[in-house]
Amino acid sequence: MRNDFNVRIGGAAGDGISSTGEIFARTCSRSGLHVYGMNSYQSAIRGGHVWFQVRASLDKVTSQGDNLDVLIALNSETAEVHAPFVSKGGVIIYDKDKVKFNANLVPEGVKLLGMPLADMARKFDKNPIMQNTVALGATIFLLDLNFDVFSQVLSDIFGKKKQAVIDANTKAASSGLDFAKANYAQLDVKLVLPSNPRPKLLMTGNQAIALGAIMAGCKFYAAYPMTPASGVLHWMAAHAASQKVVVKQAEDELAVINMGIGAAHAGVRSMVGTSGGGFSLMVEALGLAAMTETPLVIMESQRAGPSTGLPTKTEQGDLNMMTGASQGDFPRIILSPLTVEDAYYATIEAFNLAERFQCPVIVASDLLLSEHIETVDDLSPNVVIDRGDLLNAAPSEPYKRFKITETGISPRAIPGMAGTVFVAASDEHMENGVVVSDVLSGLPKYVKERERQMEKRMKKMDVARNEIAAPKIYGVPNAELTLVCWGSTFGVALEAADTLTKDGIPTNVYAIRNVMPFKSDEVAATLKSAKKLLNVECNYTSQMARMIRAETGFEIKDKFVKYDGEPIYVYEIVNKAKAVVG
Amino acid sequence: MMELSKYKSETRPDWCPGCGDFGVLNALIQAVANLNIDPKDLLVVSGIGCSSNLPGFIHAYGFHSLHGRAMPIATGARLANPDLNVVVTGGDGDGYGIGLGHFIHAMRRNLDITYIVMDNQTYGLTTGQASPTSQKSFVTKSSPLGTIEEPINPIALALVAGATYVSRGFSGDPKHLTELVENAIKHKGFSLVDVFSPCVTWNKVDTYDYFRQKCYKLNGPDYNTSSMEQAIAKSREWDPKIPLGLFYEAQKPTYEEQDPALKFGNPVKSQLGVANPQQLFQEFI
Numbered sequence: 038m039r040n041d042f043n044v045r046i047g048g049a050a051g052d053g054i055s056s057t058g059e060i061f062a063r064t065c066s067r068s069g070l071h072v073y074g075m076n077s078y079q080s081a082i083r084g085g086h087v088w089f090q091v092r093a094s095l096d097k098v099t100s101q102g103d104n105l106d107v108l109i110a111l112n113s114e115t116a117e118v119h120a121p122f123v124s125k126g127g128v129i130i131y132d133k134d135k136v137k138f139n140a141n142l143v144p145e146g147v148k149l150l151g152m153p154l155a156d157m158a159r160k161f162d163k164n165p166i167m168q169n170t171v172a173l174g175a176t177i178f179l180l181d182l183n184f185d186v187f188s189q190v191l192s193d194i195f196g197k198k199k200q201a202v203i204d205a206n207t208k209a210a211s212s213g214l215d216f217a218k219a220n221y222a223q224l225d226v227k228l229v230l231p232s233n234p235r236p237k238l239l240m241t242g243n244q245a246i247a248l249g250a251i252m253a254g255c256k257f258y259a260a261y262p263m264t265p266a267s268g269v270l271h272w273m274a275a276h277a278a279s280q281k282v283v284v285k286q287a288e289d290e291l292a293v294i295n296m297g298i299g300a301a302h303a304g305v306r307s308m309v310g311t312s313g314g315g316f317s318l319m320v321e322a323l324g325l326a327a328m329t330e331t332p333l334v335i336m337e338s339q340r341a342g343p344s345t346g347l348p349t350k351t352e353q354g355d356l357n358m359m360t361g362a363s364q365g366d367f368p369r370i371i372l373s374p375l376t377v378e379d380a381y382y383a384t385i386e387a388f389n390l391a392e393r394f395q396c397p398v399i400v401a402s403d404l405l406l407s408e409h410i411e412t413v414d415d416l417s418p419n420v421v422i423d424r425g426d427l428l429n430a431a432p433s434e435p436y437k438r439f440k441i442t443e444t445g446i447s448p449r450a451i452p453g454m455a456g457t458v459f460v461a462a463s464d465e466h467m468e469n470g471v472v473v474s475d476v477l478s479g480l481p482k483y484v485k486e487r488e489r490q491m492e493k494r495m496k497k498m499d500v501a502r503n504e505i506a507a508p509k510i511y512g513v514p515n516a517e518l519t520l521v522c523w524g525s526t527f528g529v530a531l532e533a534a535d536t537l538t539k540d541g542i543p544t545n546v547y548a549i550r551n552v553m554p555f556k557s558d559e560v561a562a563t564l565k566s567a568k569k570l571l572n573v574e575c576n577y578t579s580q581m582a583r584m585i586r587a588e589t590g591f592e593i594k595d596k597f598v599k600y601d602g603e604p605i606y607v608y609e610i611v612n613k614a615k616a617v618v619g
Numbered sequence: 620m621m622e623l624s625k626y627k628s629e630t631r632p633d634w635c636p637g638c639g640d641f642g643v644l645n646a647l648i649q650a651v652a653n654l655n656i657d658p659k660d661l662l663v664v665s666g667i668g669c670s671s672n673l674p675g676f677i678h679a680y681g682f683h684s685l686h687g688r689a690m691p692i693a694t695g696a697r698l699a700n701p702d703l704n705v706v707v708t709g710g711d712g713d714g715y716g717i718g719l720g721h722f723i724h725a726m727r728r729n730l731d732i733t734y735i736v737m738d739n740q741t742y743g744l745t746t747g748q749a750s751p752t753s754q755k756s757f758v759t760k761s762s763p764l765g766t767i768e769e770p771i772n773p774i775a776l777a778l779v780a781g782a783t784y785v786s787r788g789f790s791g792d793p794k795h796l797t798e799l800v801e802n803a804i805k806h807k808g809f810s811l812v813d814v815f816s817p818c819v820t821w822n823k824v825d826t827y828d829y830f831r832q833k834c835y836k837l838n839g840p841d842y843n844t845s846s847m848e849q850a851i852a853k854s855r856e857w858d859p860k861i862p863l864g865l866f867y868e869a870q871k872p873t874y875e876e877q878d879p880a881l882k883f884g885n886p887v888k889s890q891l892g893v894a895n896p897q898q899l900f901q902e903f904i
Contacts, residue, residue, distance in 0.1 A: 067904065238903040248899065254891025256880075257699055278879040280899075281889055283698045288724040292691040295684065299664070299695025302682055303703065304887040307695070325685050418896035451887070452662045452680035452696070452703055460674050460681030463667070472675060472683070476633045 041094030042180055042226040043102045046169065047119055048111030051083040053166035058089025059410070060194055061173055062239060064187045065093035066412045069234020073098040073528075075409040075604070080264070080348045086114050095228055099376065099528035101409070103608045106226045107179060109172045111154075113137050123147045126225050128179065130154075130172050150175070150221055157212050161205040170206045174213025181227040184214060237412035242380045242402055242525075243268030245413070246336055249384030250308050251280050252420045255334075257300035257307040259285040259293045264348050265404040266310040266338040290315035294322040294335070301331045302461060304427075304451030306388050310336035313355045314345065320362045323397055327367035327494065329461035330439065330447065332391035332398075332425070334384070339403040341602040350602025351404035353524055356580040359399050360553055366491070368394060368498045370505075371553040373401040375527035377411040379550070385420055390505075393425035394497045395449060401552065403575070405604045406525035425449070431456030437468040441489055445496030465490060502554035510563065512545030513538055518618055519567040521593060522574060523549040523581045526605060530573050533610035540611070542618050549581060561589035571617050572596045573610055621652045625678065632676045639816030639827075640670050640737050642790030647706065647735065648677060649793075650801035661704045664693040666713035669744045670737035670816065673708045687718030690725045693732050700887040701731070701875045704804065711738040715751040715771045726780040726809050728874040733803045733810045736773065737790075739818035740825045747821030757824060774854035774866055777811045778847065784810030785850065785867040789834055790817070791827045792863070799865065808873050815863075830861070837864035844868045 044061060048054050055076050062074040070093040079085040092102040104124040110116035110131040116138035123129060125146035131138075133151030143149065152175065158167035170191075177187050187210065192203045240248070247269045250258065260270040270286065277284040283300070287293045293309050301307040311319065316337045326333045339355040341347035359371055370390050374383035384400055391398040426448045438459040440447040447468075450457030460466075464474035465487050473483040510519070511527075512534045522530045527548045537544035547563060564570060564585070572582040572593040577600045582593045597613045599605050626648045634640050651661055661679040665671035667686035674681030680703075684692045693707045714722050714736050725732060741759065742748040748761035752773065756765035777785045784806040788796035796814060803810035815830045843849055850867035875881050883889070893899055 236904045238900060240903045244903070251899070252893050252896065256886040256889065256891075257695065259695070278883070280893065281880050281883045281886065283878060283880045283886055285694075285698065287691065288720055291688060292694075292721055292724070295688040295691035296695035296698070298684075299682070299692035299697075300699035300886075301695070302692070303662070303696040303699035305699040306891065307699070321685055322688065325688075329682070329684075416900060418893075418900070420892060422891050451700075453659060453700060453887070455657075455659045458658055458678060458680055460683055462675070462681075462683035463685050464683065471630055472672075475672065 039226050040096060040228065041092060041098060041102065042106045042224070042228065043090065043092045043104060044107040044109070044176060045088055045090040045105050045119060046109040046111070046172070047086065047088035047115030049083070050078065050081050050085045050087050052111050053169055054087050054089050056194065057169040057173060058091060060190050061176070062091045062410055063190045063194070064177070064182060065091060066239040067186050067190060067234070067236040068183060069231035069237070070094060070228070071097045071237065072239055072412045073101060073409065074411070075101050075405070078349050086118065088115065088119070100532045100607055101604060103606050106224060107176050109176065110136055111168065117142060128224065130175055132168065152216060157216065158209055160212070161209040167205065167209045170209040171213035174210030175217035177210065178214045178217040179221065179224050179227070181223050183230065184211070238416065239410055239412050240377060241268055241408055241410050242374070242377045242406040243338070243408065244272050245377045245380035246384045246400060246402065247272040249381040250334070250388070251276065251282060252418070253385040253388040254306045254422050255282055255308050255388065256305035257283045257285070257297065258310070259287050259296045260310045261287055261290050261293050261315055263312045263315045265340055265407045266312050266315070266336060268407060269310045269336060290318035291322070294319040297333050298322060298326050298329070298331050301333050302329065302452070306392070308334040308336060310338070312338050312340050313342050313358065316355065316358065316362070323369070324363035324365060324367055325463050326397040327369060328463050330395040330494070331461070332395050334387045334391050334398050334400060336400045336402060338407040339401070341600070347602040349404070351604055352576055352600060352602065353403055353526065353574050354576040354580070354600070355401070356552070356576070356584065359401055360584065366495060368396040368494055368501070369553060370394065370396065370398040370501060371401055372398065373524035373550055373552050374406065375524065375548050375550050377406070378413040378416070380406060381413070381416050389421070389423040390501065392427065393423055393446070394501050395425065395446060396497060401524060403525050428454065428457065430454070438470045439466060439468050439490060439493070441468060441493050444500045445493045446500070498554050502556065505551045505554065505556070507556040507559035508547055508549045508551070508563070510545050510547050513543045516543045516545040516568065518542055518544040518569045518571060518614055520544060520546045520610065520614070521549070521570055521572045521581070522546060523552060526573055526575055529605045529607055530610060532607045533614065536607055536611050537614055542614065544614065555584065555588045557588045560585060561591055564589065564591045564593070569618060570595065571614055573605065575599050575605060621655050621657065623648055623652050625658055626651065628676050628678045630675050633672065634669060635820050637819040638669070639739060639790035639814070639818070640673065642793050642796060643670070643735060643737050643814055643816055644673055644676055646793055646796040646800050647708070649797045650804055653801050654804055656704050660702065661706065662696055664689045664696065664705065664707045666709045666718060668710040668713045668742070670708060670710040671713055687713055687716070687721070689713065690718060690721035690734070694725060694730055697730055697732060697875065698878065698881070700885060701881060702885055705732050706804065707732055707734045709736060710743070711736060711740060711752040712742045712750045715773055719751070723776070723780045726777055726782040729781060729783055729808045729871055731807055731809070731873045731875055733800070733812070735800060735812045736814060737816035738773070738813050739816050739822055741818050741822045743818045743821055754824065772854060773811070773813045775851065778850050778854055778867055782811050783808035783869045783871050784865070786811065786865045787813045787815070787863050789815045789830050789863055791831060795836065795863065802865070806868065808871055833859070833861045834863045835860050837862045837866065
């Protein structure tokens with residue numbers, strides 16, 4: 038008995054696929070269903086081939102799902118590419134007048150619902166995008182969803198436009214629904230919807246990160262446009278005035294991170310966002326933030342590299358870079374949120390850690406996490422803001438910005454305060470901030486000062502390591518197989534573990550969410566006690582497995598990797614796991 | 620007026636005896652003293668290079684950042700706390716070479732920042748290579764046959780990029796320089812003070828004597844500092860004479876005045892967090 042369904046709508050860029058998908062996703066989430074939706078698109082504004090998929094379920098869903106129940110094909114290419122993924126009992130809705138495809142591609146037991154989509158749409162508006170709405174209307178019937186909820190979503194989303202647009206869309210959807218009702222039967226996968234459902238929050242990972250930042254008191258956000266990080270910039274810019282956050286689109290990522298550091302130095306909570314290419318440009322200043330002990334949050338949403346790579350496709354290929362970027366040894370903290378919900382909490386935590394340890398904190402996202410939409414459980418509005426050792430007034434003794442302390446954390450003053458004037462320098466310096474890099478360098482007294490400052494900064498990593506949470510096991514205890522993952526791969530790993538367990542191989546998931554400082558002892562102990570391990574990540578060289586080996590000496594022999602730009606599917610892990618267990 | 624001793628740093632400048640940067644440091648201290656700016660309300664930001672060591676030599680808040688990145692650091696600080704007086708100091712390599720992109724964008728934004736460039740037409744700290752403002756045919760270790768490129772013209776660049784106070788001083792004329800720096804800090808909007816600040820160690824061409832002979836001051840009834848046309852024409856003069864002084868000044872809204880969030884007050888002094896989270900969450904229903 039299924040308790041989920043999966044709908045995919047595909048066409049060309051410019052066909053309005055993404056807004057159609059959002060309308061459908063929101064219809065499901067307002068109906069009380071859990072939703073996991075993803076948008077597959079290309080680096081092109083018109084044409085090409087794009088699709089949006091919505092998986093909805095009575096239970097929480099954490100991956101895009103393997104197969105489709107409804108495919109809406111707005112062009113022939115969509116039908117040809119996606120028909121093979123439709124499950125038995127599913128349907129393909131297409132325009133019978135203009136969409137042509139090879140019927141041999143259609144799996145057995147899949148019904149073809151050729152509708153006069155464009156003809157029907159034309160009655161309501163000359164905008165061909167209306168055909169999506171007709172097809173959605175039919176889908177609402179096929180899955181027995183509530184039309185009133187759907188039309189309310191329509192009017193909320195088109196609310197800023199004219200009433201005529203809302204009316205035309207509602208009528209177009211209604212005609213699609215009537216057509217389907219007259220000609221087709223509802224699908225077996227239709228769900229018994231919860232009565233009096235509580236609408237769920239539906240958001241992307243980027244929105245969760247932005248929301249978390251605002252809730253944590255972020256007052257400065259800088260970015261340069263780059264997929265897949267731009268969602269944060271757009272959300273922040275839209276809320277700049279209402280939430281009183283300064284949002285700055287800068288000339289390049291060199292400017293972005295240095296502006297972020299300047300703002301943090303001046304005393305506000307500050308964040309910057311980018312993807313791998315932009316992060317590459319930020320590398321030098323990453324060390325600057327650490328050297329000047331400036332709290333900064335950096336959101337790095339990975340996409341498929343190297344170089345420009347696949348700008349609109351996902352990968353977890355930047356772990357080596359994030360852990361190793363910039364010259365010298367310095368403290369840095371890296372959190373890799375596991376889910377959209379976790380992206381909210383991880384971002385809040387990142388701001389607290391940045392101020393507590395006065396160092397850069399990276400929130401490692403990726404295209405899949407940043408851009409897919411997911412329903413989240415109620416987010417806690419009770420956010421603890423820990424500003425660390427931030428001074429309100431000058432101390433009684435002469436102020437030393439980089440004072441040696443037991444924890445390595447020095448009381449922080451900000452410009453504008455009386456009695457705490459200091460210079461923050463990228464050069465090595467003493468406790469009072471005076472540089473030892475020029476005329477003092479090499480003199481024994483100052484050689485010692487350098488050593489003390491290095492030790493003070495690195496001490497913060499030891500303290501942070503004790504404070505951050507160790508990775509957790511999710512799923513059944515005493516499993517035959519443990520899937521090891523990090524970041525967004527957690528979602529699909531969790532579902533794969535569930536499937537494997539149901540198939541007779543008790544499997545759980547070990548997710549490394551806090552990447553740096555690395556909880557070496559805890560990870561080593563967990564891995565040693567596991568019966569069998571499979572490392573799962575979205576890059577070529579198993580970068581996390583390599584990190585685990587470097588940090589613990591423990592080698593995970595079996596690895597599943599994927600580097601084609603597409604997210605991992607449940608069946609891929611399941612097949613590999615079965616081969617590994619034997 | 621603030622006492623000059625208020626700005627006295629415990630660290631003595633490590634510049635070579637005779638370096639033009641001493642004159643710039645003194646002019647800056649005199650200017651902020653004249654303007655009665657408390658050291659706690661002054662943030663001096665620099666990049667890397669001999670002149671970028673300046674924040675260590677004045678008692679004020681300072682940020683001695685990376686090579687070429689002083690301007691974005693200063694931008695972030697200004698946007699986070701518009702009550703701070705932000706002065707950026709650095710050299711020609713730092714600002715017109717590795718940091719040129721930031722320089723241009725800062726000007727088009729008309730941020731209320733004062734930028735003092737100690738232009739010695741060479742890379743002093745790295746032992747005297749050619750810089751973006753080195754005159755053509757300048758012979759150095761990195762250009763033994765003389766440089767091939769034409770120098771950057773910072774004054775002309777600033778004029779077309781949108782700076783609203785564009786000036787040039789000479790560290791051999793501290794009184795005039797102090798006046799320019801003081802007016803630059805007073806000016807609301809982006810102000811540039813490009814300073815001929817001779818490097819006595821590595822540049823034997825662009826010397827104190829060279830500038831004393833070549834420079835003259837822009838003044839008199841014929842020169843109108845609100846005329847872009849006149850300013851552009853003057854910015855292109857080099858031979859036989861080089862003009863010093865205020866080339867151009869305009870009153871325009873600053874970036875800070877127009878930022879949608881800054882209209883609600885100073886971010887560093889504002890409450891953290893969200894007043895009505897449920898309302899924000901509702902957007903996602």
